[in-house]
Amino acid sequence: xxxxxHLVNRAPIPAQGPxxxxxxxxxxxxxxxxxxxxxxxxxxxxxxxxxxxxxxxxSFIKAALGLVPWASGWATLLGEAPGKSRARVGxxxxxxxxxxxxxxxxxxxxxxxxxxxxxxxxxxNRRTKEAARACLERVGMADFADRPIGQLSGxxxxxxxxxxxxxxxxxxxxxxEPFAGVDAASEQVLISALLGLQAAGKTVLVVHHDLxxxxxxxxxxxxxxxxxxxxxxxxxxxxxxxxxxxxxGRLAPSQLAALAV
Amino acid sequence: MLDALLLSAGYxxxxxxxxxxLLGVAAGPVGVFMLLRRRALLADAASHATLPGIVLAFxxxxxxxxxxxxxxxxxxxxxxxxxxxxxxxxxxxANSRLSGPTAIAxxxxxxxxxxxxxxxxxxxxxxxxxxxLDQFLVGQTAGMRLADAYxxxxxxxxxxxxxxxxxxxxxxxxxDPEFAAAAGWPVQRLDLLANGLLLATxxxxxxxxxxxxxxxxxxxxxxxxxxxxxxxxxxxxxxxxFGGVSAYLGAAASAGIHHLPTGATIVLAAAALFAVSLxxxxxxxxxxxxxxxxxxx
Amino acid sequence: xxxxxxxxxxxxxxxxxxxxxxxxxxxxxxLRGQALLGDALSHMVLPGIVVAxxxxxxxxxxxxxxxxxxxxxxxxxxxxxxxxxxKLEASAAMGLVFxxxxxxxxxxxxxxxxxxxxxDLNHALYGHLEAALWLEPRAWSDLAAPSIWLTAPRPLxxxxxxxxxxxxxxxxxxxxxxxxxxxxxxATLQGFRPRLIDFALTAATTLAAVAAFxxxxxILVIAxxxxxxxxxxxxxxxxxxxxxxxxxxxxxxxxxxxNSAAQLETSGSGTIAAVGGxxxxxxxxxxxxxxxxxxxxxxxxxxxxxxxxxxxxGSA
Numbered sequence: 001x002x003x004x005x006h007l008v009n010r011a012p013i014p015a016q017g018p019x020x021x022x023x024x025x026x027x028x029x030x031x032x033x034x035x036x037x038x039x040x041x042x043x044x045x046x047x048x049x050x051x052x053x054x055x056x057x058x059s060f061i062k063a064a065l066g067l068v069p070w071a072s073g074w075a076t077l078l079g080e081a082p083g084k085s086r087a088r089v090g091x092x093x094x095x096x097x098x099x100x101x102x103x104x105x106x107x108x109x110x111x112x113x114x115x116x117x118x119x120x121x122x123x124x125n126r127r128t129k130e131a132a133r134a135c136l137e138r139v140g141m142a143d144f145a146d147r148p149i150g151q152l153s154g155x156x157x158x159x160x161x162x163x164x165x166x167x168x169x170x171x172x173x174x175x176x177e178p179f180a181g182v183d184a185a186s187e188q189v190l191i192s193a194l195l196g197l198q199a200a201g202k203t204v205l206v207v208h209h210d211l212x213x214x215x216x217x218x219x220x221x222x223x224x225x226x227x228x229x230x231x232x233x234x235x236x237x238x239x240x241x242x243x244x245x246x247x248x249g250r251l252a253p254s255q256l257a258a259l260a261v
Numbered sequence: 262m263l264d265a266l267l268l269s270a271g272y273x274x275x276x277x278x279x280x281x282x283l284l285g286v287a288a289g290p291v292g293v294f295m296l297l298r299r300r301a302l303l304a305d306a307a308s309h310a311t312l313p314g315i316v317l318a319f320x321x322x323x324x325x326x327x328x329x330x331x332x333x334x335x336x337x338x339x340x341x342x343x344x345x346x347x348x349x350x351x352x353x354x355a356n357s358r359l360s361g362p363t364a365i366a367x368x369x370x371x372x373x374x375x376x377x378x379x380x381x382x383x384x385x386x387x388x389x390x391x392x393x394l395d396q397f398l399v400g401q402t403a404g405m406r407l408a409d410a411y412x413x414x415x416x417x418x419x420x421x422x423x424x425x426x427x428x429x430x431x432x433x434x435x436x437d438p439e440f441a442a443a444a445g446w447p448v449q450r451l452d453l454l455a456n457g458l459l460l461a462t463x464x465x466x467x468x469x470x471x472x473x474x475x476x477x478x479x480x481x482x483x484x485x486x487x488x489x490x491x492x493x494x495x496x497x498x499x500x501x502x503f504g505g506v507s508a509y510l511g512a513a514a515s516a517g518i519h520h521l522p523t524g525a526t527i528v529l530a531a532a533a534l535f536a537v538s539l540x541x542x543x544x545x546x547x548x549x550x551x552x553x554x555x556x557x558x
Numbered sequence: 559x560x561x562x563x564x565x566x567x568x569x570x571x572x573x574x575x576x577x578x579x580x581x582x583x584x585x586x587x588x589l590r591g592q593a594l595l596g597d598a599l600s601h602m603v604l605p606g607i608v609v610a611x612x613x614x615x616x617x618x619x620x621x622x623x624x625x626x627x628x629x630x631x632x633x634x635x636x637x638x639x640x641x642x643x644x645k646l647e648a649s650a651a652m653g654l655v656f657x658x659x660x661x662x663x664x665x666x667x668x669x670x671x672x673x674x675x676x677x678d679l680n681h682a683l684y685g686h687l688e689a690a691l692w693l694e695p696r697a698w699s700d701l702a703a704p705s706i707w708l709t710a711p712r713p714l715x716x717x718x719x720x721x722x723x724x725x726x727x728x729x730x731x732x733x734x735x736x737x738x739x740x741x742x743x744x745a746t747l748q749g750f751r752p753r754l755i756d757f758a759l760t761a762a763t764t765l766a767a768v769a770a771f772x773x774x775x776x777i778l779v780i781a782x783x784x785x786x787x788x789x790x791x792x793x794x795x796x797x798x799x800x801x802x803x804x805x806x807x808x809x810x811x812x813x814x815x816x817n818s819a820a821q822l823e824t825s826g827s828g829t830i831a832a833v834g835g836x837x838x839x840x841x842x843x844x845x846x847x848x849x850x851x852x853x854x855x856x857x858x859x860x861x862x863x864x865x866x867x868x869x870x871x872g873s874a
Binding site (some may be wrong): 296299301302305309352357358359360361362363366367368369370371372373374375376377378380381382385395398403405425473476477480481484487488499520521524525528529532535539544545 | 588591592593594596597599614615631640643644645646647649650652653654657658660661662664665668673679680683684777778782783784785787788791792819822823824825827828829830831832833834835838842843844845
C-alpha cells in the first residue's frame with residue numbers, strides 16, 4: 001500500500017450528506033486532474049479545500065456540481081444527483097472565469113442568483129431587484145449597486161459574487177478561491193459571511209490557497225493533490241505530514257513551523 | 262483537363278500554374294506560424310483591406326501614365342493597403358476595449374466597403390482596363406499575361422526561399438517569444454518579418470486565389486498538416502506540400518474546365534485534403550476513449 | 559413619378575431594416591467576442607442560396623431563405639465538428655469552414671443554370687441595394703394607406719418581420735442572454751441551458767444575415783453586425799443601453815451611408831460598410847481624446863480595475 005492511502009480518511013462514505021463524492025475522477029485531454037477522490041462533507045461544516053496549484057481543487061468543485069464530466073465515480077449534492085439539487089446549491093466561481101468587461105452592474109450580477117426562481121423568459125422585476133439589493137447590503141456593497149462590475153476592485157467583485165450566491169438562499173455553498181486577490185476589508189466581509197452561513201446551519205466548501213489562514217477560517221479540511229491526501233476535522237488532518245504529502249515535499253521546515261502544525 | 266495537369270495547356274497558363282503552386286507552397290508554412298500565434302483570421306482583414314489599395318493604385322497609375330492596369334503597381338498598392346489594414350486592427354485593439362475579433366471584423370468590412378466604393382467609381386470612368394479589377398475577388402489565372410505570370414511565380418519563389426532560410430528564427434518567435442527576446446533575438450523585427458511574409462503571401466495570392474478566399478490557403482493546409490504531426494519542422498513541410506498540391510490541382514482544373522473559378526477550386530482541393538486526413542490522420546481526436554487511463558504519478 | 563419615392567425611399571428603408579435586423583444579434587456577438595461568427599455566417603449562406611436556386615430554378619425568397627438558413631446552421635454545426643475533431647481554436651475552425659463553403663458557393667454560381675440569371679459573385683458580396691424599385695406610391699400621401707406597404711419591394715417585406723421578430727426574441731430572452739453571455743457555468747447551475755442559448759443566438763444571427771444578404775450582400779452584413787455594436791461598446795456599460803445604441807448607430811450609419819452613396823453615385827452597400835468602419839475609427843479617436851483630457855476620478859473604495867480579461871471559449 002502506498003503511504004498516501006492510509007492518510008485518507010477511509011471511514012465508510014455515507015450515502016446521505018450535503019456533499020458526497022465516491023471514487024470521483026476528472027480527466028482533461030487524457031491527463032487526470034482529479035483521481036479517485038472519496039469525500040463526505042459533514043452537515044454544517046465549514047470545509048477548506050486545500051492543496052497546491054494544479055491539485056484539482058477547482059476540478060473537484062466543478063465535478064461535484066456536474067459542470068465537468070466525471071471520468072469515474074460519482075458525487076451527490078444534498079443527497080441527489082448534482083443536476084437535480086442545483087436549486088439548493090450556491091456557487092461562487094473563480095473570478096477569472098467570467099468576462100469582467102461585460103456590461104452589467106453589480107445589481108445585475110446579484111440578480112442572476114434569482115433567475116432560477118424567475119424561470120425562462122420572465123423578466124427581472126422590481127421584487128427581484130429589491131431582493132438583490134438586500135443581498136448587496138449584506139456584503140456591504142449597497143452603494144455600488146449601479147456600478148459596472150468591471151470598475152470594481154478584485155475584493156469588491158468577489159463580494160458581489162458572494163452576494164449572488166447568498167441570493168440563492170441555498171443549503172450548500174461551493175466557493176472557488178473567494179479569497180484570491182482580496183483586500184483586507186473584503187476578506188473580513190467574506191469571513192463573517194461564511195460564519196453567518198454556518199450559524200444558519202448551511203454547509204460551505206471553500207477552495208483556499210493560503211495555508212497560513214486555513215486553520216483559522218475552516219473547521220474541516222479536504223487536502224488534495226490530484227488524489228485526496230486527507231480529509232476530516234482541521235486539527236486532525238492539517239499536519240506537517242499531510243501537507244508535505246500534498247505539496248510533494250516542497251514546503252521548507254521553516255514554512256511548516258510558521259504554520260504551527 | 263489532362264492537358265492542363267501535364268502543364269501543356271499553353272505556355273502562359275503553365276507559368277501561371279507554377280506561380281499558383283509556389284504560392285501554395287509558401288502559404289502552407291506561413292499559415293503554420295500564423296496558426297501557432299493564434300492570428301488565423303488577421304489575414305482575412307489584411308486580404309479584404311487590399312481592395313481599396315488596388316483601386317487607389319489603379320487610379321494613381323491612370324493619372325500618372327494614362328493606363329491604369331499594371332499588375333506590379335496594383336500589387337504594390339494591395340500590399341500597402343494590407344499593411345495598413347493590419348496596423349488598423351492593432352490600433353483598434355490597443356486604443357479601445359474592442360476585442361481582437363471585433364477589430365478584425367470592423368477593418369475587414371470597412372476596408373472592403375471602401376474598396377467597393379472605389380470599384381463602383383472606377384467603373385464610371387471612360388477608360389479601359391477597369392473591368393478586370395474585380396478578378397482579384399476570387400482570382401483567375403486564365404488569360405494572365407506572360408510578364409504577370411513571371412512576376413507572380415518569381416515573387417512566390419522568393420517567398421519560399423525566404424521562409425526556408427529564416428525557418429529557425431520563425432520557429433523561435435512562434436514558440437516562445439519571451440525566451441527569444443531574453444536570448445537576444447530581435448523579436449520585434451522578426452515579428453515584423455513574420456507579418457511581412459503574411460502580407461506577401463496575401464498579395465501574391467490575390468491573382469490566383471483572390472482576396473475573399475486567400476485566408477483559406479493559409480489556414481487549411483496548416484490545419485491539415487497539424488493532423489499528421491506535432492513536430493514543427495515536419496508540420497511546415499507537410500503544409501507546404503498540401504498547399505502546393507491543392508494549388509496545383511485547383512489551378513490545373515480551372516485551366517482545363519471552362520468557367521471553373523481558380524481560387525474557389527484551389528480552396529476546395531485543399532478542403533478535400535483536409536477531409537481525407539481527418540478520419541485517418543494519427544492526431545485527429547480518437548474515436549474511442551482510451552480503454553485504460555494511467556493514474557497520476 | 560416621384561424619383562425619391564420610387565428609388566431612394568425603398569433602398570433607404572431596406573438599408574435601415576437590414577441595419578436594425580443585423581445590429582440586434584450583432585450587439586450580443588460583439589460583447590461575447592464572437593464578431594467573426596457573423597463573418598463566417600454571412601459567407602456560409604451563399605451555397606445555400608445557390609443550391610435553393612438550382613433546385614427551384616427561379617429566384618424566390620422562400621426557398622432561398624430556407625436554403626440559406628439551412629446552410630448557415632449546417633456551417634455552424636460543421637464549425638463545432640471541425641473544432642472538436644481537429645482540436646482547433648474557434649477562429650481557425652471558422653476560417654476553415656466558411657471559406658470552404660463560400661468556395662463551394664462560388665463554384666456553384668458558375669454552373670450553367672446560375673450563369674443564365676442575375677446571380678453572381680458581385681451580387682453575393684455587395685448585394686443589389688439600388689435595384690429595389692417601388693413604383694406603387696405616386697405621392698407621399700399614398701404611404702398613409704396601409705395596403706400600399708404590401709406592395710413594397712421583396713427584401714423590405716422580408717427584413718421588417720425579421721427585425722421585429724429578433725427584437726421580440728431579444729426582449730423575451732434578455733435575462734437569459736445576459737446570464738449565458740456573462741457566466742455560462744452559472745447559467746447551467748441556474749437551470750438555464752447556455753448551449754441552447756448559444757445556438758439560438760447563432761440561429762438568430764443566421765436569420766438576420768440571410769434576410770439582409772440578398773439586398774445588401776455579405777460584406778455589408780458583416781459591417782452591420784459589427785460596426786454599430788463596436789461603437790456602442792465604447793459608449794456604455796449597460797447591456798440595455800448597449801443594444802439600444804447599437805440599433806441607433808446602425809440606423810444612423812445606414813442613413814448617412816446611403817445618402818453618401820446617392821451623392822457620390824457609388825455602391826450603396828459598399829458605402830454603408832465604409833461609413834461603418836470609419837465611424838468606428840472616429841469613435842475610437844474621440845474616446846481616446848476624451849479620456850486624455852479627463853482628470854482621474856477619485857471615489858472612495860473604487861480601486862483600479864485589476865480584472866484580467868480572460869480569453870473566452872468561442873472567441874478568437
